[in-house]
Amino acid sequence: MKKRIKSALGKGKECKVVTIGGGTGTFVVLSGLKNYPVKISAIVSMADDGGSTGILREEFGMLPPGDIRRALVALSQQTPLLAKLFSYRFFRGSFKGHSFGNLLLTVLTKLKGGFEKAVEEAGKILHIKGEVIPVTLDNAKLYAQLEDGEIIKGETNIDIPKHNGKLRIEKVWLKPLCRANPKAISAIKTADLIILGPGDLYTSTIPNLLVKGMPEAIRKSRAKRIFVCNLMTKFGETTGFMAEDFVSALESYLGKNVLNYVLLNNRKPSSLRLKKYAKEKAELVRYKKEDFQGKNYKVIEGDFLREKGFIRHSSQKLAKILTKLCKK
C-alpha cells in the first residue's frame, strides 16, 4: 500500500494530509490514517470548555486540552498502555472526571512555558505519527445565536442545550477574535488533501473556521478538500439536518465552491443500534441524491460505517477511501 500511494504522487513524495476538526470524529479519521504512509497534520479546534477541560481552563488559565489529547492518542504509535494512560479518567477522589492526559498537558504547559510546546512534547512522549496543531493559541469562548435571537455563551452550553433544541443555530463566533496558529496555515498551504469533519458541526468542525485566516488559507490551498459528513444529527445543534444542510452550513463559513468532495455513508445501521440514540434525540443523517445535483463538488457515497457499537465511521474504511484521493 505504501508503494502504491507513493508512486502515484511521484517518487519519494509523501501525500500531505491535513485534518480539521476535533472530538471523536477526528479521532476516528486519524486512527485510520496513521496506518498509511502519509504525512498527517491534525488541526484541532480550541473551543471546548466542558468537564475536565473546562475546569483546567478556569483553574490554570489553560488552553483547552481535551480535543488535543484525543488527537494525540489517535496518532500515538507507542504501546497501548501509554495511550490508555493518557485517556484515563479519574472516577473518584479529588480528581473525579479529570483525564490524566489533560493533567499531563497542563503540567507540560507549566514546565515548557507554553501550550504549543507542551503539545509537541506530549507528541514525543506518545511517539505520534505526524503532528497535532491547535488551530489557535489565543484563548476565546464560543458563542451561538439561535434563530429567535437568543445568544448562548460557551461550547458546553451549545453542546448540551439548555435552550430549546428545536431552534436552529443562526450563527456562531469566537470572542475575542482569534488568529490562526501559523503552523496550521503553513500545513494547509502545503497540503495535498484537506479533510474537514466529521464532528459536531457547530462545536467541533466550524469553530476551526471561525479563527482568522483559516477559511482563506483553505480556499487558497491547492489541496483537494473533502468534507466527511456526519452520520447522526445532534439535538440542539443539527436537529432535522439532512446531509445537504450540513454542507450548506459549513459552506457559509468556508465559502462556496471550496469543497471538491463530500463523503456520504449509504449504509443504514440496524434499528437496534439506532434505538440507543433515541434518548439523545439524535437521528441518522439522510440525503436525497437530487439535493446534490448541479453542485460544484463530487459526492462520494459508500459504506463507511463501523460494523458494531456506537454509530461511527469505520477508521479503516475512511482511511482507505481518503488516501485514494491522494492519488487522483
Place this chain on the structure above:
Amino acid sequence: MKKRIKSALGKGKECKVVTIGGGTGTFVVLSGLKNYPVKISAIVSMADDGGSTGILREEFGMLPPGDIRRALVALSQQTPLLAKLFSYRFFRGSFKGHSFGNLLLTVLTKLKGGFEKAVEEAGKILHIKGEVIPVTLDNAKLYAQLEDGEIIKGETNIDIPKHNGKLRIEKVWLKPLCRANPKAISAIKTADLIILGPGDLYTSTIPNLLVKGMPEAIRKSRAKRIFVCNLMTKFGETTGFMAEDFVSALESYLGKNVLNYVLLNNRKPSSLRLKKYAKEKAELVRYKKEDFQGKNYKVIEGDFLREKGFIRHSSQKLAKILTKLCKK
C-alpha cells in the same frame, strides 16, 4: 572507572548494590550511583502517609507512592523533562499539593492491576537504571511509642511531631504486620553491597527493617553492609543524637555485628548553612572517635558534604566511596 570496578570483581561481573531507605537520602545515594557501572536495586520503605501520598492512600486505597516516585526519578536516564514532570507538584486547583508522579503511579496501578506492576511500568517510562522495589506490598501504618509510653499513629505524626519533641522514641512498628516483598529478599540475597540510609531514622530507614524477613535477609547476606549516617538530627525523632546513637538505634532492629562499615562525614558546613536549620531545631550530627572503639564495624570518615545549599550528602562523593567498597 567502569573498567576498574569490573576488573576488581572479576571479568564481566557487575557489582550488585542494594540501597535500603526512602525519601531524600535515598534519592541522593541513587542519583550518584546511577552513573557507575553497578547493578542497582533500590528497596524503598512503604510507611509514608503524609501529603499527596496520604490522600491517595485514603481515596484510592493505594500503597504509598511518594518514596517510590523519588527513587524512580533518581534512577531515571530519560530526558530531564520527564523527571521534572514526574516530580511536578500542583500548586493550585483541585490537585493542589499532589505530585504528578504520584498520580501517574495511581493510574498505572489501576491500569496494570497492581502497585508492583505500576512501579515496573513507571520504571520503563522513565527508563531507569536498575530497579525500584517496594519493601512490602502489604498496606500498613507506622506506629511509635515514646519513652513516656505515649503511642503515636502514622508516619506523618511521628515525622512532624505534635508530641513533645524532646522525648525519645522507644520503639516503632508496623500494623498490621507486613511480609517482605520477595523481590527485596532476592535482591539482598545476591547483593555485593548493601547501603542503609541516610534518611529519617525512624520514619524512612528503620521502617524497612520492621517488615518481616528483612533483618534476617540482611544478616544472612554475604554482602558488605554499610550505614551512611545522617548529617543532621531531626526534631522529635533524633533530637540530640550523636552518630553512635544512630548506629545503636539501627542495630536494635537490624542486629549487632551486622554492619561492616559506618560512613561519617567530618566536614562542618558553614554556620550560615547551619543557621537555616535552627528553625526546625535540627542540628549537625556529631561524633567522638572513642565512641567507635572496639566496634565490629569499620568507620569511614571523610568529606561527603555537598558544596552548598541544603546540608545533604554529595551524590558524587558518596557514589565514589561506596562503589570503592565493591572492590574490597
